[in-house]
Every structure is written in structure tokens, then in C-alpha cells.
Amino acid sequence: MTIDMSQFFQVFFDEAEELLAEKEKLLLGVDVSSPDPEDLNAIFRAAHSIKGGASTFGLTDMSEVTHILESLLDKIRKGEMSLTAEHVDAFLAAKDVLKMQLDGHRLGSAVDLDAVGDVRMLLQSFVQEDFKPKASPAPALAPIAQATQPEEKYLHCFRVSFKGVKDADLTLLTSELALLGSASSEKNGEGQDSIVLQTNGTIDDILAVCSFIVDADNMLISEEKMLEASKAKELTEDELGYGFFEPIESMFPPEDKPIVEQAKSESAPVHDSNNNSSKNSVKKEAEKNAAGHESTTIRVGIEKVDQIINLIGELVITQAMLTQRTQDLDPVSNERLLSSVAHLTRNTRDLQEAVMSIRMMPMDYVFSRFPRMVRDLAHKLGKKVEFVTYGASTELDKGLIERIVDPLTHLVRNSIDHGIEMPTTRVENGKGEVGKLSLSAVHQGGNIVIEVCDDGGGLHREKILAKAKQSGLNVSDSMSDPEVWQLIFAPGFSTAEVVTDVSGRGVGMDVVKRNITQMGGVVDIRSARGFGTTITISLPLTLAILDGMSIKVGEEIYILPLGFVVESLQPQSEDIKEINGKGRVIKVRQEYLPLIPLFETFNIEPKHRDPANGITVIVEVDGRKAALFVDDLVGQQQVVVKNIESNYRKIPGISGATILGDGGVSFILDVAAILRSVR
Structure with a gap:
């Protein structure tokens, strides 16, 4: 009977990628001087399983590499050969080659045949070398089995x-x-x-x-x-x-x-071993x-999860419509109906939270990428770095977790290159020669806070100010430390004296901040000279659901993301000042903030033209504040975010849309873009 094997290729690709990631993790944590037998067995099993699967699917290029790799690993785990740092480097190189070959079969990407050949020759040279066992060799490890047994006693x-x-x-x-x-x-x-x-x-x-x-x-x-x-x-x-x-x-x-x-299949009947x-x-x-x-566990395509989330979003909107329609009903004569609607509201909220949790992924998905990068970069720069992670099980929305990888990668590279000193310098400064770099993630309210922390030399205030003045930035010596630290996010800013392939071109930190801001997040820096630097990123847990404040401008209702709102107030006429050619400002507790009339931004006929008759909402983005002039505050609500750009086009000052309880469409304000336009 002939079976179409192509339908199982994706299963192999997914599992092989997981095995490669696990193999790399074990290799990075192995103690070369005294390797754990269980770790060696696990590394062997990973190579063994990949070889078997690749052979089953006829992927001979992968099976050839893993066959040599397996032979070498088997010698090491049996104590016939001592594990060395050179072996670990070769195994990591083999992992990279296997990943490249895997991507070539799955995505059609290019495969560097020279690199494949080099790795095969390197592994083969280790296999063929006449390594003498140690004077007191470790007992032979039980092949494959978890328990340690003498080699001659088989189960x-x-x-x-x-x-x-x-x-x-x-x-x-x-x-x-x-x-x-x-x-x-x-x-x-x-x-x-x-x-x-x-x-x-x-x-x-x-x-x-x-x-x-x-x-x-x-x-x-x-x-x-x-x-x-x-x-x-x-x-x-x-x-x-x-x-x-x-x-x-x-x-x-x-x-x-x-x-x-x-499972049973009509095309390939199998024995049900539970009945034996x-x-x-x-x-x-x-x-x-x-x-x-x-x-x-169950494997489900992300498109199916997104479809369920969209349907739940529609259900939430329908529930909001029902709630609004029943607000004017007599609570006495319609008690049972109102009770049912309230019950539906609670169930809808619980269902929404449960479905949203399906898209949540642990931060380990991101953190697991860095140990290898830290190891290779530290070795390249001649530095010694201990890398630790905290809160790897903390969950974040899949859409955000994929977009946070690049910003975190840049921050980690900067910490190693600019933050942590050379071993000799650290010893001269009374530190250990091994620097410490940590990545942590923790939930705080409706946000996730991610920190990149190093115990290096810290930011150099005078050096940053001097470079900023040289670059033509508007700075002064009286600026506070947090204001000075924010200068490193300016486009083209770099204090590196030499341009290398790691850093020095002034490209990156501005992109980091822009990407995080686009995700609704904020970046903060704390640094002490000689003690290190901590960069904190605060992100919303998901972009699909938003806590917002409903504001009214003329006859239109807009949603203002609650995370940007500081306070709202009704100003006095004497607190509003006109600046020739620069617009108006408002005085709030001895601080002058730019006043932004939203009816001018969106060309709407307002209910009030005098700010003293309306409401001002104080918002803050990246440490900068402004006052939005609106007609009324409608209320606070949780809304389902709809992408407007993919359905229509990009609108300046608008980040998305939502459907209100009355069925009308309301735009969600892009506060960062509005403040940038004013500057």
C-alpha cells in the first residue's frame, strides 16, 4: 500500500526544529570537565531521532551529517573519548548546518554546501582520531536508557x-x-x-x-x-x-x-495497543x-486561533450592543431579561480571556535564542559573560513576542559590546573577570515588564552629552540623568570610537525605541557609572484587546488608549497661553504643556472652540506630555482592536478602529503620532 508521505513532512520539520533547539540548549549548559551522563544521552538521542526521521523522508543530506555526529557522540557518552571544548564547538556548528539544511527543505532557502562539507570533515576528523581514554575512564553509559546500568547487563x-x-x-x-x-x-x-x-x-x-x-x-x-x-x-x-x-x-x-x-486512519490502519x-x-x-x-498538548494552526479570536471579538461587540439596548428597560418588569444579559456579559468576558490566553506564549520562546548568541559574541570580543534568565515562563501575546525579538537582540548585543568590560579592566576595577548579563520578564498589572541588565561600566554621562552636542542635539549640562540616557535613542547616535561589525554606526537604538512604541510600550533606562545598566521595556500583554477612554469631539467618538492617559481636567482661561506662530500651551502645576485641539487635527466641527469650556486630557509618551482638547468624556471601556490599515489605508493619527455597542465605528487614536506631529 502506497502512502503519501508529504503530509507528514511538517510534523518532521516541527519536531526536528524542537530537537535542534533542545540540543543547542544542552550543549551550551554542558560541563566539559565533568559532563552529566543524562545530558550526553539526551544530546545523543536528539541526533539519533533527527537521523531516523531524515532517513525516513529521504533527506539524505541531513542523515549523513547526523550519522557522523551520532558516531562521535556515542564514543563520548560511552567514555571512549573525552569531551572537549572543541567537540562542543563542532557540535554547535553541526546544529547550525542541520538547521540550514532543515530550512532549505522546508522553506527552499539557500544551503551553503561548503559549510556543510567543512562541518562533515571536522566531525569525521574527530571520529577518526585515536583518542586515548582517561586513566580512570567514566563507566560506560547505558545506551539510550535513562538508568545507569553496567554495559554487560541488558534489560x-x-x-x-x-x-x-x-x-x-x-x-x-x-x-x-x-x-x-x-x-x-x-x-x-x-x-x-x-x-x-x-x-x-x-x-x-x-x-x-x-x-x-x-x-x-x-x-x-x-x-x-x-x-x-x-x-x-x-x-x-x-x-x-x-x-x-x-x-x-x-x-x-x-x-x-x-x-x-x-489514532486510526482508513488509509493506514494501525494496531490499537491499548487492547493488547x-x-x-x-x-x-x-x-x-x-x-x-x-x-x-495539541498542534493547531495559528490561523485557526486567529479566526476564533475574531469570532470572540464579534461576540463581545454583540454583547455590548445587547447591554446598551437593555439599559433603558424597566428593571422591575424585565428583571429576568436583565439578569440573563448580565450573566451573558460575565460569560463573554470569561470566554474572551480564555481564548486570548491561547495566543499567549512563554518568554522562553525569546530567551532561548540568546545563550548561543551571548556565547559566540563574548568569545569574539574576548570577554567573559555569564548569561542568566528569569521569568522564562511569563507569557506574552504571540504577535508581540515575535516583534520583541529584534529589539531585545540589539539590547543584548549592546550590553555585551558597550556595557560589560574586558576581563582585565574588570579586575582592575575590583570586579570579577566574568561579567553578568540577565534577561527577566514579569507581569505587572495588564503589562509585561522585560529587563536587560548588566553589571558593566554603566553609561558615561559626559561622553553622551559631548557626543550629543557634536551631533547638533539640543542639550544642556543641567539635564537630569534619565533625560541624558534617552539621548542614546536619537537617530544616528553612537559613542563608539571604532565602527565594527557589532556596533558603532549609530543604527539600532532609535529603531528599538520606535518598534517598542509602535507596540504600545515604553522604554526606560537606569544606569550607575561603574555598576551597570538596566533597560526596562513595558508592553501590553496583547494588542487584540485595549482598555480605552471614550472621548467625544463634535459628533464623533474616539478611543484614547488608557495607558497613555495621565489625568483629565477642565482648564481655566488664565492657564491657557498663546505663543505667536507656535500654537497654544496650558499651564498644569507650574508646567507648560502643548495644547492639541483634536477638532483641528481631524478637521471636525467642534461643540466647543474655547478650551475653558471643554475638557483637556493630559497624555504622556516617552516622557513627554501634552494636553488633548476634547468636548466631552464619554466613559471607560474595553474594546476589540480592528486593523484599519489592512482593510482601508493608513490614516495619520489613527492606529486602529473598533465597533461600539450601538454598532457604530470608532477610531483608536495613535497618541505617539499625534504628539510627534505637534513637535
């Missing part, structure tokens, strides 16, 4: 039988399976070629090794008694729950998951773990 004995296998392939299969334990080839009871394997591994491991050479549907795996391995009778398929497998059943199972999937009465305790435990795994 299982399997017979692997083949249909139509060549003698040369049988020899190769025997040598490959020998990596898992003690293997010998012979004939089974039916005269078929078979290999008897004593191992601490699992059936999944056997399948991964054999699928590199022979199709899974041409092999049969059965378990035999340890003491009578060569004479034991083969168990039937019904007794084992395993048989001659269709390709679908060998799809890259997780480590503890049985080969047979728990096998006494294999290892297999039962694996099924238990797999069942638990499948019951707690």
Missing part, C-alpha cells in the same frame, strides 16, 4: 527480522544495532534473516537505527526472554502490538511514545507517558 532482548534484505545491508544493520548493545545476526524460525539484540534501549531506538537502511514495512520486531534469546519462540503481532509497519507508523515518535500511534494484554512493563509505561503527553 531487554529483541529479535529484529527482515524481508528481502541484502547480505551487505544485514552486516551494516548488525553494526548499527551494536551501538545499542550486543547484536548478532542469524536466521529466525521461518528462515528469515534476523538480528538478536540485547539492549537497554527501546523498540523506538531500534526502529530509528534500522529505518536508516531498510524500510520499516520490511521488518518485524519481537521481544524474547533474556536467557533463551536464541531459542525463544517469536511472539505474534497480537501479543506484541507490533508488526510489519506501514511508513505512517514509523513517524518520528517521541522518546517514550510507542511506535503504534493511538502484553506483559511488557516498559511498553506499558511508554504508552502511559504517551497518553499523558497527547492529552495535554
